[in-house]
Amino acid sequence: MPAIEAEGIVRSYGDHRGLDRFTLLIPTGCIFGLLGPNGSGKSTFLSLVAGAERPDDGTLRVFDSDPAPALRRRMGMVFQESTLDPVTTVGENLEVAGRLFGLTRAMCRKRGVELLEQFGLADRYDAPVAQLSGGMRRRVEMVRALLHDPDLVLLDEPTTGIDPGERQAIWEALAAWPASGRTVVVATNDLVEADGVCDAAAFLREGCVAAMGTPAELKAGLQREAVWLEWPNAQESDLEAVWKWSSVGSVTAEDGTVQLTVDDATSVVPRLFRIPGADIRGVRIHPATLEDAYFHHVGVPMAHDDPEAPL
Amino acid sequence: MNAILILLERDLRAVLRARSQLYSSVITPLIFLVFLGAGVTHGLQPANLPAGNFTAYLVPGVIVMTLVFSSTFSSASYYRDRDSGILRIFLSSPHPARRILLGKSLAGVVIGVLQAIVVLAVAAPFVDFEWQHGFIAGVAIAVATMALTALLLAGVAQVLASRIQSMQGFHLVMNLVLFPLLFFSGAFFPIADVPTWLEILARINPLTYAVDALQLAVYAGDDAGFIGLWVDFGVLTALAVGVYALSFVRVPRLTWSGQ
Incomplete structure (x- = not known):
């Protein structure tokens, strides 16, 4: 029961x-x-x-x-x-x-x-x-x-x-x-x-x-690490290209925030900054959590107490 | 029944812990009695009192004043419990909200009666009471009057508390409603020879019947010039039971978020 x-x-x-x-x-x-x-x-x-x-x-x-x-x-x-x-x-x-x-x-x-x-x-x-x-x-x-x-x-x-x-x-x-x-x-x-x-x-x-x-089920499909980017001018074509990179598991974008789940952030992040015209203003990297899974499943990031807080 | 006793005990403990409130509820009326009684007795020498001196006359009124103070203080515990959040814990128990409220308000009634008994016990050896029904019967009548009055006042306070959000607003309304009633009740001067308009106000004032019953129990030598015990108890019982029952029509409910 x-x-x-x-x-x-x-x-x-x-x-x-x-x-x-x-x-x-x-x-x-x-x-x-x-x-x-x-x-x-x-x-x-x-x-x-x-x-x-x-x-x-x-x-x-x-x-x-x-x-x-x-x-x-x-x-x-x-x-x-x-x-x-x-x-x-x-x-x-x-x-x-x-x-x-x-x-x-x-x-x-x-x-x-x-x-x-x-x-x-x-x-x-x-x-x-x-x-x-x-x-x-x-x-x-x-x-x-x-x-x-x-x-x-x-x-x-x-x-x-x-x-x-x-x-x-x-x-x-x-x-x-x-x-x-x-x-x-x-x-x-x-x-x-x-x-x-x-x-x-x-x-x-x-x-x-x-x-x-379960947390494991909710995080299934995510890679080992999550990369959160403050990227206001992200173009759909750029995100599609990123998604095709070999170590990238998922790409989710909403309202100037882009989240990637990746196997190895140290190899992916420098490549992001080499994308022509990419205006990336902030980066946060951490092991993938339920917060990343939330964005992945729901399509919007969790609201933070301070919406102005930098990534 | 168990829930009622638990909350009754808990609120009694809270009052015993708040010593300053406990003392002021009893000492303020006694100071009132000593200074006003002595001042009026010696300075004005009122000749129209039914019996004894003015200090003795004041005791029943001061007892009712004690009950008014006590009901106001006790009802404030509702606001304290609401604001601290613990009322939500009581309401989240398996017991109906009315039982929770009954336990809390009965604590106010018990505290009020005990404080009123203290005032009577402190005053009695120092003033000339007539005890026209004998000492034992007089005390019994006085305590019964105190209980009915405390129940009535607890009902009034609870009706107001269920409708007034802030404790400040509650105190303001209690003061506006109850203190004028106290002055037109015969507590501080006899109402037999007052102007007609004041006598009408006194007759529709529930506290008049409480003061009258207490005066008949302890102070008066006979019933002349008083309303009479049967009428007093009839009015007080009807009002106390009615208002107290009415105060349980609207009770607080468990809310998950905030108040």
Whole structure:
């Protein structure tokens, strides 16, 4: 039985379609990534799964049931914004939530201490929330979501607003969670970091699923390295010629940005600069990731927080 | 039921932790009682009071004032929980939103009644109460009046909180609505001999019945010049149950993004 089955879901907000004939199947026991830029429908989908709102059309089944408040007993949620009570301790935050899910005070403490240790927060049970860093708070929220041992965990942008060191700790904690049949759905626009964590993922764009599969499947067809070029005057004939070079796997262009996947960037990049009239203003080279796969499948690059940032 | 008790306990703890709020809710009315009571008793020597001196007369009104303060402070916890985001965690539990809200608002009622009892307990040894129904019955009537009044005020606060987005706006409206009601309730001066227009205002004011019941419970030597306990309890019960029930018509829902 899949954890979540969505078939042709439509969810509109006035004239805007948050989800547009959205179809997705998430198996049990995996870490599944909902990957896409802001506004692609990730949070809308999580909201429907949590039963906070209902689809206008289509079918959504969570553990073969309609999403309803009673089903939340099997779910843990981490929202994009902070949801810790800042004037109490870590333990008090865990306790009030755990007890609402049927745990006793003693169970909250025992399990809370264990989980905090797993998330690198040993001895923080009695610490005031106000003394924790943003990344620590986010890990406490993850512990709280796991406290009642849910079958399904929904994480919305778990590393947004967190500094790089803490982000790494969060993704490591996420990757280290014992699966034990639990399904984790993580919505993020950080495709590079999600690459090493997710067992499977869906690329979302404008409320639709553009592609779905394991990271390896999504990256199939890409070469070893990705070359991103800021190339405003790229001509179609030039790109066709580049695509025919022996070490180039794919060429995708959109709005002044060109992405190539190649076997060996050091041999390809100098040749690009020798193309007559090529006005290449920036180059970025890195091992091919889900971000490259997103561009490859969806045909547009992921929106970055800073659209003016150089490649 | 369990969810209600969990949130009731959690909000009670929060109030106990916020010591300054706790003390000011009790000390402010007591200071009011000492200075206004003593000042008016010695300076103006009011001859029209039904019994005792003005300080004794003020106690029931100050108890109602304590309940007004307390309901305002307690409702502010709704905004704090909403703004910190933890309200979403409560609402993402398997319990219906109404049960969550009931636990939180009952905490406000319990806190209000406890604070009002403290004011009565501190004042009672120092003023001349008549206890016309006897001490035990008088205290029982007073506590029942406090509970009904706290429930009514919690309902009013909850109705306003469900419709007003900002805490500042909420406090403004609470002050605009409840403090004038306090002045026209007989809390600070008897309403028996006031101009007709003021008497009409007092009669349609729910707090008048709370003050009257408390005065009859502790202060008055007989019922002359008062509305009467049966009427007071009839009005307070009807309003408390009605407004409190009404306050659960519109409850916050779980939202995934933001508020």
